[in-house]
Amino acid sequence: MTHVEPTLAAPMPPSSIDFAQVFVAQSERSARIDALRPANRDRLFDGLTAAGITHVTVTFDGEGDSGQIENIGAWAGDKAVDFPAVEIPYAALTWDNPEVEMRQLSLEDVVEQLAYDFLADTHGGWENNNGAYGEFCFDASARCIHLEFNERFTSSELFTHEF
Secondary structure: OOOOOOOOOOOOOOOOOOHHHHHHHHHHHHHHHHHHHHHHHHHHHHHHHHOOOOEEEEEEEEEOOEEEEEEEEEEEOOEEEOOOOOEEEEEEEEOOEEEEEEEEEEHHHHHHHHHHHHHHHHHOOOOOOOOEEEEEEEEOOOOEEEEEEEEOOOOOOOOOOOO
8 A cells, every 4th residue: 555645735824914904004095195196286287387388198008917108298289398307296105104205206207107196096907918008188278187098808709600
């Protein structure tokens, strides 16, 4: 008679992580981040207006678990302009500190950060699988942000025939 050792690993002990507490903490953190966004938007629109920029366009594209902002363009009416070399305060939370951190970022960097934030909020995972592409318009005159979002997907249809 041959002795055979088991091939399955021993069962794992129950988790000691309180997932309900983790979800509550994440929800509270998200609410704090959302509360910072209106003032960040206001400071951005004030900075764009002071620089004579009427609107900013941001194009993005992603698929296959990778995505990025492709282009950020500043406009004064219908004329493309450069972003000025100015910085504005941007309020953020970091992962390792519960306190609000005030950073000095360029206008272009604030636009990029807000675009990524809004994509994550409205279409989390936009860069996965077939991905998505689109464009933001940060309208400084109207003080609003418009997003056109195009989601890619694969479709299939089954047809069966009997003759």
